[in-house]
Amino acid sequence: RKEVEQDPGPFNVPEGATVAFNCTYSNSASQSFFWYRQDCRKEPKLLMSVYSSGNEDGRFTAQLNRASQYISLLIRDSKLSDSATYLCVVKPRSSGAGSYQLTFGKGTKLSVIP
């Protein structure tokens, strides 16, 4: 099983739609989770951290299910500007050797269509 696995997509959705991305991770000791966004031929940028209780930032909602080792990102009312690749990122542990190493999924491509 890959360390961080995502559906590569592409997800083609109309403007205004709600879309959800899923991500699974293999290391049960993982401590921190993030969603990054990467536009075509650009660098990744932090979209949001994922907390155990779930968190929301405007149209974006992130959830974590530790028991199933599963993370999700929900985007409501999709905008054209949301078109990008969304990277699921996992950090193995909070301290000690290798604790800084982020493991990136290959990303899920989203295209929002007018």
Next chain:
Amino acid sequence: GAGVSQSPSNKVTEKGKDVELRCDPISGHTALYWYRQSLGQGLEFLIYFQGNSAPDKSGLPSDRFSAERTGGSVSTLTIQRTQQEDSAVYLCASSQTSNSPLHFGNGTRLTVT
């Protein structure tokens, strides 16, 4: 303020030549990372610097790859005797601490012909 700066933005080199990639992190950021991203692949960790501690080189794919960080600031990634499989985008990132979010540079797109 200024973000992470990488140079060159693009580099085309012939197989067998050495290349040097530069990263200028955000001022005050103690942690610096190098990743690479091949076409259609996820980001692959290469090396990590934290303050004055010994770097974690565990991600370097071969001994042709080396990196240094001088004065706790600018870092250079050197690839000797480049091979075609080295072609990728090399991304540098810095963070305020090892637990802070990463800020990436625009990357250096390396093409080995």
